Amino acid sequence: MGAMRRPSTILAVLFLVAVACGGTEEPVVEGRASTTSTSNEERSSVTGTPDSDAAGLGTSEATDPAEPDVPAAGKSSASTPSSSTATVAASDPSCRAPDHATPDPKRPRYRMNVDVRLSENAVFGDLAVDFTPDIRTDRIVFRLWPNGPRSARNGARLDIFELRMNGRTIPASVENPTTLVGRPEGGLAAGQKVTVTLPWKLTLPGQSSDRISRSGDAVRLGSFFPILSWEPGVGWSTNPPTSAFAEASSSPVADWSVNVKIPPGLTALASGVYDRPGHWQGTYLRDWAMSVGRFTLAGTRVAAPHPVQVTVGVHAGIAESPVRYAQRAAAAIADLGRRFGGFPDTEYDLAITPGLSGGIEYPGHVMQGPGTSGRTTPHEVAHMFFYSLAGNDQGRDPWLDEGLATYAEARVDGTIGQMQSRSIPADARGRLGEPMTYWESRQSSYYRGVYVQGAQALAALGPLDQVDCALRHYVTRNAHEIPTNRSALDAFTAVFPNAREVFGRYGVRG
Numbered sequence: 374m375g376a377m378r379r380p381s382t383i384l385a386v387l388f389l390v391a392v393a394c395g396g397t398e399e400p401v402v403e404g405r406a407s408t409t410s411t412s413n414e415e416r417s418s419v420t421g422t423p424d425s426d427a428a429g430l431g432t433s434e435a436t437d438p439a440e441p442d443v444p445a446a447g448k449s450s451a452s453t454p455s456s457s458t459a460t461v462a463a464s465d466p467s468c469r470a471p472d473h474a475t476p477d478p479k480r481p482r483y484r485m486n487v488d489v490r491l492s493e494n495a496v497f498g499d500l501a502v503d504f505t506p507d508i509r510t511d512r513i514v515f516r517l518w519p520n521g522p523r524s525a526r527n528g529a530r531l532d533i534f535e536l537r538m539n540g541r542t543i544p545a546s547v548e549n550p551t552t553l554v555g556r557p558e559g560g561l562a563a564g565q566k567v568t569v570t571l572p573w574k575l576t577l578p579g580q581s582s583d584r585i586s587r588s589g590d591a592v593r594l595g596s597f598f599p600i601l602s603w604e605p606g607v608g609w610s611t612n613p614p615t616s617a618f619a620e621a622s623s624s625p626v627a628d629w630s631v632n633v634k635i636p637p638g639l640t641a642l643a644s645g646v647y648d649r650p651g652h653w654q655g656t657y658l659r660d661w662a663m664s665v666g667r668f669t670l671a672g673t674r675v676a677a678p679h680p681v682q683v684t685v686g687v688h689a690g691i692a693e694s695p696v697r698y699a700q701r702a703a704a705a706i707a708d709l710g711r712r713f714g715g716f717p718d719t720e721y722d723l724a725i726t727p728g729l730s731g732g733i734e735y736p737g738h739v740m741q742g743p744g745t746s747g748r749t750t751p752h753e754v755a756h757m758f759f760y761s762l763a764g765n766d767q768g769r770d771p772w773l774d775e776g777l778a779t780y781a782e783a784r785v786d787g788t789i790g791q792m793q794s795r796s797i798p799a800d801a802r803g804r805l806g807e808p809m810t811y812w813e814s815r816q817s818s819y820y821r822g823v824y825v826q827g828a829q830a831l832a833a834l835g836p837l838d839q840v841d842c843a844l845r846h847y848v849t850r851n852a853h854e855i856p857t858n859r860s861a862l863d864a865f866t867a868v869f870p871n872a873r874e875v876f877g878r879y880g881v882r883g
């Protein structure tokens with residue numbers, strides 16, 4: 374399995390109390406740690422406060438992404454087993470999937486300071502990233518997702534103050550609300566490593582069912598800073614944003630060193646490993662996200678098959694126990710780890726915060742709203758394979774994360790039969806492979822057209838254990854990469870020689 378291990382999250386010292394238990398396959402969840410946490414002083418407080426008079430590239434208004442999960446589903450009369458008990462996946466010994474692909478050694482390396490100042494209703498930051506394009510390019514593109522339509526409508530705004538390359542300011546412009554383009558003189562040659570730095574400021578919105586949200590002292594911070602949209606071998610992803618509860622982003626795996634400062638008394642859960650006060654380290658993560666709040670914490674350790682630390686925080690005022698979420702997540706991690714070649718991370722952090730319907734996934738850190746311990750929880754765990762490990766361009770090929778995660782969710786819950794019995798709207802039928810731009814004007818059909826139809830297409834391949842094997846091929850071959858329809862169909866064909874024909878009927882070609 375090589376170097377596929379992508380460590381993930383957390384913070385909190387007291388957390389250790391909750392966690393030091395068990396490494397069995399049976400998830401064991403222990404009690405909760407207190408809601409308080411790390412004080413400000415414990416966090417290293419490097420801060421990147423941009424000069425307010427720095428050369429302004431100010432963003433204009435907006436437009437962008439948001440991702441959702443699991444919209445309400447009218448229960449269709451299910452024809453098949455619908456036990457909500459997890460089926461125990463036996464890893465199919467006859468499944469001969471290759472080892473995980475190894476990450477690009479020239480992947481970007483981010484160093485970031487994030488200072489959450491609720492008194493100013495803003496997050497100040499700066500980042501430096503080492504970037505090495507694998508093909509020639511005349512631009513450097515950062516996506517500014519908070520300026521997308523959904524987030525901006527709620528009051529989010531990301532401002533950039535200056536773009537420097539190797540210490541020198543370069544011409545840059547905000548070409549549209551979600552796209553910052555820097556134009557280094559002479560461009561960048563393939564293999565030419567540069568260091569790009571930029572200070573930024575995020576203005577927080579109010580409570581919104583979105584990846585960026587503030588409800589009092591509960592804050593969701595997903596897709597909240599400028600991020601490189603490079604696709605190795607292809608170039609810059611410049612997808613338009615979507616106004617749906619969905620995303621259109623694409624970013625390569627990267628390494629992260631993030632210093633975080635938050636107000637006293639609050640706790641943060643985030644992508645990567647919390648390795649010293651106020652600092653997270655992450656390797657092979659294609660994005661970085663964080664939730665801040667007054668969390669009641671619970672943790673457990675599960676074998677998937679290597680030990681995975683699960684941490685759940687439920688924000689104060691939400692009348693649910695983190696234990697149930699931790700149990701659900703741990704069971705799904707163990708189950709899907711067996712099916713798909715081992716869970717990609719050593720940690721899994723889940724934050725339950727107010728005002729969110731469903732869930733939103735980031736590598737090693739998932740955000741869910743109240744009342745989502747049912748289908749949403751295994752669905753988001755599945756995204757650690759489909760999106761986080763084997764990535765995808767979520768604007769170009771949304772079925773590659775959503776359809777595959779929905780199939781996996783249904784395998785955990787034993788609900789494939791229910792999925793198969795659901796009808797697909799006429800404007801979505803046979804259009805599984807359409808990009809987000811197609812769904813933008815058909816948002817009411819998006820869930821069934823991409824999530825449900827994706828699960829149906831996979832189930833149509835053949836026996837489900839072999840479908841699991843085909844997905845294992847997909848995950849391991851495309852680990853740390855940004856696969857396309859072609860690479861997905863190639864992987865499926867390794868198990869089902871007629872995979873192209875089957876998917877062609879659903880509108881996926883490549």
Ligand SMILES: [Zn+2]
Pocket residue numbers: 441442443752756774775778
């Ligand atoms: Zn999803």
